[in-house]
Amino acid sequence: MHQKISLQDWYQGALGQHLLAKLQAPLDSALATCFGYYALQIGCTNLSETLFRQARVQHVFRLGEELQSVDALIDKQSLPIASDSTDLVVLMHSLSQSSDPHAMLREVNRVLIPDGKLIIIDFNPVSLWGLRHLLQGWLDDAPWSGHYYTARRLQDWLRLLGFDMLQHTRSGHILPLQHQNRLTRSHLFNRFTRRWVNFSAALNLMVFEKKIIPLTPARQRWIKRQILSPNAASPTVGRSMKYDK
Numbered sequence: 001m002h003q004k005i006s007l008q009d010w011y012q013g014a015l016g017q018h019l020l021a022k023l024q025a026p027l028d029s030a031l032a033t034c035f036g037y038y039a040l041q042i043g044c045t046n047l048s049e050t051l052f053r054q055a056r057v058q059h060v061f062r063l064g065e066e067l068q069s070v071d072a073l074i075d076k077q078s079l080p081i082a083s084d085s086t087d088l089v090v091l092m093h094s095l096s097q098s099s100d101p102h103a104m105l106r107e108v109n110r111v112l113i114p115d116g117k118l119i120i121i122d123f124n125p126v127s128l129w130g131l132r133h134l135l136q137g138w139l140d141d142a143p144w145s146g147h148y149y150t151a152r153r154l155q156d157w158l159r160l161l162g163f164d165m166l167q168h169t170r171s172g173h174i175l176p177l178q179h180q181n182r183l184t185r186s187h188l189f190n191r192f193t194r195r196w197v198n199f200s201a202a203l204n205l206m207v208f209e210k211k212i213i214p215l216t217p218a219r220q221r222w223i224k225r226q227i228l229s230p231n232a233a234s235p236t237v238g239r240s241m242k243y244d245k
Contacts, residue, residue, distance in 0.1 A: 004140055004141060005141045005142050006142055007043070007044055007093055007097070007142040007143060008044055008045075008046045008047075008069075009142070010142040010143055011044060011046075011047060015174075015176075015177070016143075018174060019172045019174065019202055019203070020047070020050070022171055022172040022173070022174065022202075022203075023121065023171045023172060023203055023205070024050070024051075024053075026169045026171050026205050027051060027054075027119075027121070027171075027205060028053070028054040030119055030167060030169070030205065030207050031052065031054045031055045031056070031119075032054055032056065033117075033207075034055065034056060034057060034087070034088045034117045034119075035056050035057065035087070036056075036057050036058075036087025036088060036113075036116075037057065037058050037059060037087060038057065038058075038059050038061065038085060038086050038087050038088075039052070039055060039057040039059070039060045039061070039086070039087060039088040039089070039090065040060075040061050040062075040063055040079075040081065040086055040088070040089045040090070040111070041060060041061070041062050041063070041089075041090045041092065042062075042063045042064065042074070042089070042090070042091050042092070042094045042104075043064070043091060043092035043093045043094035043097065044092040044093060045062035045063070045064050045068075045069040045070050046068070046069040047092070048060060048062050048069070051090065051092070052090075055088075057087060057088050061081075063079065063080075063081075077098065077099075077100050077103035077104050077107060078107065079107045079108075079110075079111055081107075081111040082111070083110050083111060084110075084111070084112070084113050084114075085111055085113065086111045086112050086113065086116060087112075087113060087116050087117070088116065088117045088118075088119070089108050089111070089112060089116070089117075089118050089119070090118075090119045090121070091104070091108070091118070091119070091120045091121065091122070092121045092122075093121065093122050093123070093143075093146075094122075095120065095122055095147075095149060095154070096122050096123060096146040096147050096148055096149065097145075097146045101147075101149070101157075102157065105157060105158065105161060106161070109161045109162070109163075109210065112210045113210070114210055114211070114212045115209060115210060115211070116209070116210045117166075117207060117208070117209055117210075118158070118163065118207070118208040118209075118210065119205070119206070119207050119208075120154060120204070120205070120206045120208070121203060121204070121205050122148070122149065122154075122203065122204055123143060123148045123202065123203060123204075124148070124150075124151070124170065124200070124201055124202060124203060124204045125148035125149070125150055126150060126200065127200040127201060127202060128175060128176050128200060129143075129148075129172075129176045129202045130148050132144060132176045133148050151168055151204045151206060154204075154206060155168075155206070158208050161210075162210060162211050162212050163208040163209060163210055163211065164208065164209050164211050165206060165207070165208050166207045166208065166209050167205075167206065167207040168204065168205070168206050168207075169204075169205040169206075170201035170203070170204060170205075171201055171202070171203045171204075171205055172201050172202030172203045173200075173201050173202075174202060176202065
């Protein structure tokens with residue numbers, strides 16, 4: 001019987017580790033511009049320590065549908081997080097693996113504070129990786145399962161929710177092959193692909209900012225935020241902070 005491979009397991013393999021190494025530098029750069037108290041990671045939560053090594057957010061909460069490597073469980077597309085409580089959300093392949101990506105983005109919009117940041121990391125369909133996804137998606141194995149969404153489509157979806165795109169980086173100029181040869185690992189090959197076929201990188205890394213024009217009177221200057229809703233499986237935490245409009 002064929003055993004399904006998860007993305008978390010796939011990233012422990014040779015090709016997954018190679019792709020993760022290519023992703024780390026642009027992700028570190030993006031995270032260096034994100035500040036605050038609370039961050040959420042949804043998807044590939046076992047990689048949290050590596051992904052957030054340059055994060056300037058004090059507390060990171062990992063959410064998922066399985067008990068392993070998470071701080072709170074997701075019930076389908078509903079997040080057990082209080083509204084307007086989160087400074088940063090990182091979606092690591094969450095949209096491509098979701099049965100309802102629109103619902104997930106609406107929930108992300110709900111929990112983020114105004115000017116909060118959203119980082120999306122997902123596979124690029126306009127690449128050799130996307131071609132292999134078309135050929136092998138029926139196997140339901142990571143990383144070829146799920147739905148690959150173009151950067152333009154994600155940008156359109158988030159624009160409707162009131163987000164501005166701040167950055168779009170293509171990462172992982174490697175072939176979708178388990179064993180990379182000396183040529184594909186070389187610096188010359190990476191320079192060539194970034195310059196001439198940059199569009200075909202394996203991953204899209206996109207940074208968005210939530211922009212909401214308030215229609216109600218401004219809140220008090222000092223407020224108390226709680227990251228986890230009362231129904232969450234983990235204990236509720238909170239803090240007082242200065243909130244500038």
